[in-house]
């Protein structure tokens with residue numbers, strides 16, 4: 340009798356252990372479903388403005404096109420470290436894009452149209468165009484700013500989130516005023532199929548901005564702020580938050 344009781348006790352213990360591990364597996368499965376990666380399966384276009392013959396704005400030998408590309412490549416690296424995410428660069432070297440489009444006599448227009456063609460591709464979820472601002476008469480203007488056009492309802496939301504992260508950049512000896520995302524009607528911002536923004540990385544006409552924009556660590560801080568903003572933007576569409 341004692342032997343049977345002991346055996347039952349053993350069976351019962353094994354049964355409880357099995358139930359415990361089964362429940363744990365189920366819980367993990369549910370947790371995985373609810374915590375799905377907001378960036379999974381997304382396709383993001385990074386568009387470093389200008390390139391090749393088109394240097395963009397400049398200050399002495401410092402050219403906007405180079406700064407845009409340097410930050411763009413850093414942003415690509417951060418995004419590509421995530422699983423199941425596709426990054427498309429409109430350019431990853433010092434080249435213009437006008438040869439990719441033939442529907443305008445203007446070289447500049449062909450370049451912009453080629454970028455729009457890339458942005459408007461099927462399955463692209465978001466584009467970020469990178470530029471550097473200039474205010475010749477206002478050398479005190481500084482700090483990154485985000486520009487959007489309300490063609491898609493998501494554009495303002497994306498712009499405000501990115502601006503928030505860019506305003507929060509914590510960098511030694513740099514405290515630019517907090518900017519607000521601004522509405523502009525630039526050609527690239529009117530992309531038909533895809534939400535997106537322009538990030539002006541700073542002002543080339545400002546002494547401190549000029550210095551920082553050439554620093555690897557500041558470029559990295561800009562890329563990280565944009566990356567974190569993109570992450571929050573996609574997280575806000577989660578069905579759990581109900582803010583779709």
Ligand SMILES: [Zn+2]
Pocket residue numbers: 388389395396403469470471
């Ligand atoms: Zn530009």
